[in-house]
Amino acid sequence: MEVVIVKDATAGGELIADGIAGLLRRKPDALLGVATGSTPLPIYDALTAKVRAGAVDVSRARIAQLDEYVGLPAGHPESYRATVLRQVVEPLGLSAEAFMGPDGSAEDVQAACEAYDKALVDAGGVDLQILGIGTDGHIGFNEPCSSLASRTRIKTLTEQTRVDNARFFDNDIEQVPHHVITQGIGTILEARHLVLLATGEGKAEAVAQTVEGPVAALVPASALQLHPHATVVVDEAAASKLK
């Protein structure tokens, strides 16, 4: 695992966007796995700026979602499908056809999970997966104690994650769904390159456990230690508990 400490979130976004631009030069139709939440926004902003400046051609890139709420009405602005379309697909000038994600409104959620795992394989696999990290060490929505071999499946959010995400739902925890579909840790580990960005002091403990603790289901992000090509980009605040 490679750990890169940068000054702040903007620098982290720039660094990772540079890496994505390099990948797209080598492989123009690369499949990029994207996380939602606040942390990756500087990456998407930096990549969009490069596209607008003509520094990188993303026209053949493909985008894959990491996770999705279950049970939000179709088109809900906080569904992760709507969020990724708004924050990544549209700013990059891609069409919705370039984008794939699990169906959080499927009647048979289990079948939707299996279909998504298969769709990722059929698409040739994720080339670069962007990850954030929860304050409890989750990646995607693989909460503590998730199997390190898990596949895409339905999960129940912890109270802490629902509290953390209430800010996207008018600060009203009642509106935050209880269930999500998430790529499993085993699924995530199949991406060719994992890039985790963590910023802010609130992530410092989770980062320390991810990087310096044992590989353990209690800290799902620690599974990155098992991956042959994992990069953890942290700002100085998120790095503050590293030894």
Ligand code: F6R
């Ligand atoms: C969401 C996801 C989550 C977030 C994590 C951190 O797609 O993958 O694991 O990355 O909850 O969220 P932020 O970045 O909002 O602190």
